[in-house]
Amino acid sequence: MSESIKQTHMKLIHSHSSVLKIFNDRGFTLVELMITLAISGIVLGVLGTAYVSQQRSATAQEQVAEMQQNIRAGLDIMEREIRMAGYDPRHTAGTGFLNSAPYFTNANNLSFTMVADTDGIDNNNNGTTDEPNETETINYYLYDAYGDGDLDLGRRTPVSTQAVAENIEAIEFRYLNSANNVTAVLADIRSVQISILARASMPDSSFTDTATYTSASGVIWGPYNDNLRRRLLISTIQCRNMGL
Ligand SMILES: [Ca+2]
Ligand SMILES: [Ca+2]
Ligand SMILES: [Ca+2]
Numbered sequence: 001m002s003e004s005i006k007q008t009h010m011k012l013i014h015s016h017s018s019v020l021k022i023f024n025d026r027g028f029t030l031v032e033l034m035i036t037l038a039i040s041g042i043v044l045g046v047l048g049t050a051y052v053s054q055q056r057s058a059t060a061q062e063q064v065a066e067m068q069q070n071i072r073a074g075l076d077i078m079e080r081e082i083r084m085a086g087y088d089p090r091h092t093a094g095t096g097f098l099n100s101a102p103y104f105t106n107a108n109n110l111s112f113t114m115v116a117d118t119d120g121i122d123n124n125n126n127g128t129t130d131e132p133n134e135t136e137t138i139n140y141y142l143y144d145a146y147g148d149g150d151l152d153l154g155r156r157t158p159v160s161t162q163a164v165a166e167n168i169e170a171i172e173f174r175y176l177n178s179a180n181n182v183t184a185v186l187a188d189i190r191s192v193q194i195s196i197l198a199r200a201s202m203p204d205s206s207f208t209d210t211a212t213y214t215s216a217s218g219v220i221w222g223p224y225n226d227n228l229r230r231r232l233l234i235s236t237i238q239c240r241n242m243g244l
Contacts, residue, residue, distance in 0.1 A: 056204070056206050059204055060204065060207070060229065063200040063201075063202070063204065063229045064229065064231065066200065066201065067167070067198040067199065067200060067229065067230070067231040068198075068231060070165045070166055070167060070168070070198050071165065071168075071196050071198045071231060071233045073164065073165050074153045074164050074165025074168065074196060075165075075194070075196065075233070075235055077155065077164045077165075078110075078140060078164075078194065078237065079235070079237050081114075081138060082110070082112070082192055082237045082239060083237065083238065083239065083240050083241070084114045084240075084241055085097060085112035085113075085114060085189075085239050085241060085242060086112065086113075086114060086239065086241040086242045086244075087114035087115050087116075087241040088114070088115050088241070088244075089115060090115075090133070091244075092133060093113075093115045093133040093135055095112070095113040095114050095115055095135055096112060096113065096186060096187060096189075096242060097111065097112045097175075097186040097187075097189050097242075098111040098112055098113055098137065098186070099111065099186060102139070102156075103137055103139045104139070104141075105173075105175070105186060106173070107172050107173055107174070107217070108141060108142070108171065108172075108173070109139060109140070109141045109173070110139070110140045110141075110173045110192060110194075111137070111138065111139040111140075112137075112138060113135045113136065113137050113138075114135065114136055114138075114241070115133055115134070115135055115136075116134060116135065116136040117130045117131065117132055117133060117134040118130060121136075121159075122134075122159070123135065123136035123137075123157065123158070123159065124136065124137070124158055125158040125159050136157060137157060137158055138155060138156070138157055139154075139155075139156040139157070140153065140154070140155055140156075140164075140171075140173075141153075141154055141156065141171075142154065142168055142170075142171055143161075143163075145162075145163035145166070146163070150166075150167055150199075150201075151167075151168055151169065151170075152165065152166045152167065152168055153165040153166075153168045153171065153196075165196075165198070166201070167198060167199050167200070167201050168196060168197070168198055168199075169197040169198065169199045169221065169224075169230060170195075170196075170197040170213075170215075170221050171194065171195065171196050171197070172193075172194070172195040172215040172216060172217060172219060173192055173193070173194055174192065174193040174194075174195070174215075174216045174217050175189045175191075175192055175193075176189070176190060176191045176192070176193060176236075177189065177190055178190045178243065182217075187242075187243075188243075189239060189242055190238070190239055190242055190243060191236055191237060191238050191239055192236070192237050192239065193216040193234065193235070193236045193237075194216075194234070194235050194236075194237065195215035195216045195217075195232065195233075195234045196232070196233050196234075196235075197213050197221055197230055197231070197232045198230065198231050198232075198233075199228045199229065199230045199231075200228050200229040200230070203226065203227035203228050204227055204228075204229065205227055207227055207229060208225060208226070208227060209222065209223065209224050209225065209226060209227070209228055209229060209230055210223050210225060211223060211230070213230065213232040214232075215232075215234070216234050
């Protein structure tokens, strides 16, 4: 090593140790401490904002998935059964849509009967199971299951009432005849158009629902202007056992 390089090296070592010496002697100055805290604050702030916005979109996705699941669950059960409305294999039971208290058929209620004399259940609650032409009566409507203040889709029979989909804000049943025109004649019903408006179970304070939702018949639901997300689904179900 040449003499000059050796000197430079020694100088660097010297200056480095004097910097360390200052810190060692004095610790951090107030200004240094404040700068450090300010930088940490900015870094944490950026991380925090990213975290909050990520959480928000995760909440939104969860809520949408939950609502779609609720609508799907309710529709699946209704579709399966409404297709059976009027099921009467021997043409002697006189089953079909029903409009007789408490089983109404209107915009808010869907009621029908079908023969169910082979399912091992006493569907009409008369003490005998599966007697010939035993008829099951089913009513779909909104009610507050669990008494928690929000509406749910209920399935009521003479035997029991159960919630088949939770957090349903509104529902509309619309009845069509063979020409796809709205009909009030129960025997003429060939399909049912169901509009279901589901809502999230929990509010999201970063979201306001200012939308309106239009049912199949043109009824407008909303705007609710609250912090609950909503999803509307309209589905048409063919009643395969009507008019046979
Ligand atoms: Ca039965
Ligand atoms: Ca029975
Ligand atoms: Ca409820």
